[in-house]
Amino acid sequence: MRRMTSQTPSTAGPNRARPQVRPTPEGWKQPMGPDGRPQLQFAQKPRVSQPPVHLADLTLAERQEKLKGMGLQGFRAKQLSVHYFQHFTTDPAKMTDLPAAQREELAEAMFPTLLTEVKRLVTDNGDTIKFLWRLFDGSLVESVLMRYPGRVTLCVSSQCGCGMNCPFCATGQNGLTRNMSAAEILDQIVQANRVIAEGGLKGSGRDGVHDAERVTNIVFMGMGEPLANYKRVMSAVHRMIDEAPEGLGMSARGITVSTVGLVPAINKLADEDIPITFALSLHAPDDELRDDLIPVNSRWKADEAIDAAYNYYRKTGRRVSIEYALIKDMNDHPWRAALLAKKLNARGRGWVHVNPIPLNPTPGSIWTSSEPEVMQEFLDILNDAGVPTTLRDTRGKEIDGACGQLAAAE
Numbered sequence: 057m058r059r060m061t062s063q064t065p066s067t068a069g070p071n072r073a074r075p076q077v078r079p080t081p082e083g084w085k086q087p088m089g090p091d092g093r094p095q096l097q098f099a100q101k102p103r104v105s106q107p108p109v110h111l112a113d114l115t116l117a118e119r120q121e122k123l124k125g126m127g128l129q130g131f132r133a134k135q136l137s138v139h140y141f142q143h144f145t146t147d148p149a150k151m152t153d154l155p156a157a158q159r160e161e162l163a164e165a166m167f168p169t170l171l172t173e174v175k176r177l178v179t180d181n182g183d184t185i186k187f188l189w190r191l192f193d194g195s196l197v198e199s200v201l202m203r204y205p206g207r208v209t210l211c212v213s214s215q216c217g218c219g220m221n222c223p224f225c226a227t228g229q230n231g232l233t234r235n236m237s238a239a240e241i242l243d244q245i246v247q248a249n250r251v252i253a254e255g256g257l258k259g260s261g262r263d264g265v266h267d268a269e270r271v272t273n274i275v276f277m278g279m280g281e282p283l284a285n286y287k288r289v290m291s292a293v294h295r296m297i298d299e300a301p302e303g304l305g306m307s308a309r310g311i312t313v314s315t316v317g318l319v320p321a322i323n324k325l326a327d328e329d330i331p332i333t334f335a336l337s338l339h340a341p342d343d344e345l346r347d348d349l350i351p352v353n354s355r356w357k358a359d360e361a362i363d364a365a366y367n368y369y370r371k372t373g374r375r376v377s378i379e380y381a382l383i384k385d386m387n388d389h390p391w392r393a394a395l396l397a398k399k400l401n402a403r404g405r406g407w408v409h410v411n412p413i414p415l416n417p418t419p420g421s422i423w424t425s426s427e428p429e430v431m432q433e434f435l436d437i438l439n440d441a442g443v444p445t446t447l448r449d450t451r452g453k454e455i456d457g458a459c460g461q462l463a464a465a466e
């Protein structure tokens with residue numbers, strides 16, 4: 057792996073003794089735009105082929121219409137929806153409430169294959185499963201299933217690749233191929249539910265009483281920038297919370313949509329009137345660093361992103377999460393913790409929660425985790441300033457922490 061470390065002493069803040077590592081990609085070259093800055097790609101490549109329409113792309117009424125249009129009985133849409141959203145099956149042999157002669161035809165009309173499992177890696181004593189899926193066009197995406205006491209969380213992907221070009225991210229290296237369809241997003245959940253139902257998610261901490269037997273929480277923190285695929289992500293969110301047989305009947309409060317800071321889309325999300333959780337991946341409170349760490353910062357600055365997050369809180373009353381990956385000597389300086397606290401408190405109290413997350417320890421890389429005492433100091437500064445801050449756990453770390461690494465390795 058090529059190292060492109062550039063370390064210069066920090067000139068800002070009281071912590072002059074600590075080095076300042078600059079964000080640069082290691083082992084790959086960041087595509088640059090005509091302005092000499094990392095290229096941003098908000099739209100998918102032209103004329104890219106789209107996945108086939110699946111039952112989960114449609115409302116119940118549209119499913120009925122589609123079947124009728126094919127000369128089939130519209131009312132069968134409800135039965136098919138129950139099989140998919142409640143029994144997690146697309147196998148016609150299991151649909152014994154449908155006439156035997158029509159099962160194949162109905163299933164074929166509504167359930168084109170969207171996700172084919174390529175790899176399944178189990179870790180954390182069976183509490184975590186990382187899936188690698190191949191889509192209809194050969195694109196590879198990942199999802200991670202995690203059991204916690206009383207809940208099961210699935211981290212889903214929302215795009216094939218990503219156009220945000222973050223220098224630390226394997227997913228962003230080849231740009232954005234295409235947006236995932238609503239059904240491709242949802243099928244990650246349905247397939248995970250099927251694995252749980254078949255006993256595939258063991259979990260060492262199960263007590264047999266409080267164990268969730270289906271996915272209860274969704275985090276949009278897999279591959280892609282969810283707000284760059286706004287329409288399909290929102291239609292997937294609707295289908296997650298719609299009651300069966302329209303959708304999965306999940307609680308909106310268990311769904312977290314995260315973004316690197318697409319401000320107009322955050323404001324749009326605030327107007328949706330759905331009580332989902334919003335998370336801003338900030339990773340630096342100062343533009344000087346964030347311009348390089350999160351290239352979209354060249355479009356919307358850290359303060360604009362924080363303003364939009366605060367606006368989300370004001371409109372929805374839902375407390376916002378700030379995600380902050382702690383990277384050794386890059387963004388973990390005490391003065392940055394103090395600046396972050398100052399910026400958050402300047403907007404108000406009680407509206408935000410900070411979730412620092414340590415990177416994997418990667419010796420020799422600039423992208424490595426902060427020292428434990430540095431992390432603790434960072435947390436203490438925020439908590440002491442009255443900003444609730446808790447270190448997030450790093451599930452799936454052994455198999456590889458960052459999104460997109462598995463797909464990149466393939």
Ligand code: SF4
Pocket residue numbers: 218219220221222225226227228278279280281316459
């Ligand atoms: S970190 Fe997220 S937004 Fe940035 S390139 Fe990777 S997937 Fe995209």
